[in-house]
Amino acid sequence: MSPDRTTPVPSGRTADDVTTYVGARVITGDGHTVLENAILTVRDGRIAHIAPAREAGESETGAPEGAGTVVPVHGKTIMPALVNPHGHLGYMRGTVSDPRHYSRDNVVDHLRRSLYFGVSTFQSLGTDLRDIEIGLRDDQRAGRLDDPDLATLLTAGAGIVAAPTADAGSGAPFFAVDAVHPATGPEDARAHVAALAARHVDAVKFWIDDRGGTAAKLSPRTAAAIVDEAHRHGLKAAAHIYTADDARTALDAGADILAHMPRDPEPDDELIRRLLDRDVAVFTSMSVQGPATTDWLDEPILHEVLPEKTIAAFRARLDEREHEPLFDTSRTYARLQRTVATLHAAGVRLVFSPDTGVFAQLPGMAEHRELQALVEAGIPALQAIEFATRRSAHLLGLDDRGLLEPGRRADLVILDADPRDDIRNTRRISSLVIAGRTVDRDRLRDRITEATA
Incomplete structure (x- = not known):
């Protein structure tokens, strides 16, 4: 067995980056837990904190102290990649x-x-x-x-x-x-x-x-x-x-x-x-x-x-x-x-x-x-x-991902609609975060279409 199945954190962010996503519904991936109006903080590519807003000790801006960059995602749904x-x-x-x-x-x-x-x-x-x-x-x-x-x-x-x-x-x-x-x-x-x-x-x-x-x-x-x-x-x-x-x-x-x-x-x-x-x-x-x-x-x-x-x-x-x-x-x-x-x-x-x-x-x-x-x-x-x-x-032996909880890799799919209403809503991707880095999906799409051509 390969001794290390992980991959390096993708380039494009610094080690001390902190980002907090505010207001989304979060499907954690455990098969039953959904957090409404949640606050999810990412630090060093991993989930540092996740909780409903009422439990997060948020400030008047809706984000906790030390939230870093605040990304409002009200009305959206976050699930694991x-x-x-x-x-x-x-x-x-x-x-x-x-x-x-x-x-x-x-x-x-x-x-x-x-x-x-x-x-x-x-x-x-x-x-x-x-x-x-x-x-x-x-x-x-x-x-x-x-x-x-x-x-x-x-x-x-x-x-x-x-x-x-x-x-x-x-x-x-x-x-x-x-x-x-x-x-x-x-x-x-x-x-x-x-x-x-x-x-x-x-x-x-x-x-x-x-x-x-x-x-x-x-x-x-x-x-x-x-x-x-x-x-x-x-x-x-x-x-x-x-x-x-x-x-x-x-x-x-x-x-x-x-x-x-x-x-x-x-x-x-x-x-x-x-x-x-x-x-x-x-x-x-x-x-x-x-x-x-x-x-x-x-x-x-x-x-x-x-x-x-x-x-x-x-x-x-x-x-x-x-x-x-x-x-x-x-x-x-x-x-x-x-x-x-x-x-x-x-x-x-x-x-x-x-x-x-x-x-x-x-x-x-x-x-x-x-x-x-x-x-x-x-x-x-x-x-x-x-x-x-x-x-x-x-x-796959990859217990650093697949679930949204503190300590796990921040692999987030941010959706425009709730897949509990219609599972096809998993295809309505608003944005994507892998190991804490926001994927440039416009650039990614351009690379895909260039390869197709």
Whole structure:
């Protein structure tokens, strides 16, 4: 495990900067707490104080003594920046995922887009081609990449699938066949995990999925070897699964994370008990499998970063259902909606998972679509936000963010409207603060549109 997952505080402010935000409603990210008419003070990039105004000892100006620069945000809502533990960077260009698009520049572009949409942190899960993401992450952590317009990057490096056979192809994601490692057996898989650990990956990803009978499936022995070797090096192991039986194979192997909910059939009481007994994290991954809707293409924030002709072409593809569906969308999605409600009611540790960067999961927008999918499946808005902030940050070992409380990093998304009224209000971003620094979103948008051109 890398000894330090934090990144240097972005340049653009001094160590003694103090800023106080006055008058906003604050959603803390713990799943239930909302502070009305709050005062939130940031010092040295971290939250120094947060409380309703009546408890803050404010002066006649509405700010406490020593408030520094006072920023009035009356009528707005502040929530933690989003943390995405499951996506695939670098393959999507415009709205099309293709291995020909993969490059360091495109990974950087996706990190910029993520930040623009209020995502502070992004873990790319298993599709790192030629260690480009590992190199970029290392540059970011060491301060060699002093770019304030990027989300923090974590990466699992190159994940593991079963080697193809004469009768079955690769089970790798269609867009990243050349990126993943085709394991020929347990010892080969162990060697690959050890090599990943030497490069200080942030997690280990493996796929247990025969892609509807067309691909070789990782054996239980190989899956167990992967997890055992990952744990020897202090790394969490995340298993992509499709069926409930695949989930059981992953649990037998000791996996820490199911990178999808079981999709066929729905989980039974025995499987739920096993998830609870080991407190396994289960990624929600709903919106990536949802119906081919197009209403979200009308969101103003999307039009700020994508050309109109690109959006129009994408709308036509979705209207014609040419978005490369992997399964019967309507029936599978109905099962997923029931499953997420069942798992949540049982107390299973559900964690936000947009699966960004594939199909219709546009970097930045996918995260907000996943929040909407969770709420539409019956998860209360405050708890859906907690899945995407505190829970996801904790899973990544980043307990300096994801929750608005004293001592945490000041990663703030300031919204024009309350997401409790409509979860789509998370897309109405007024301003963004990362590690205490106000992001210049106009400049960031210009950099994104220049890269698009």
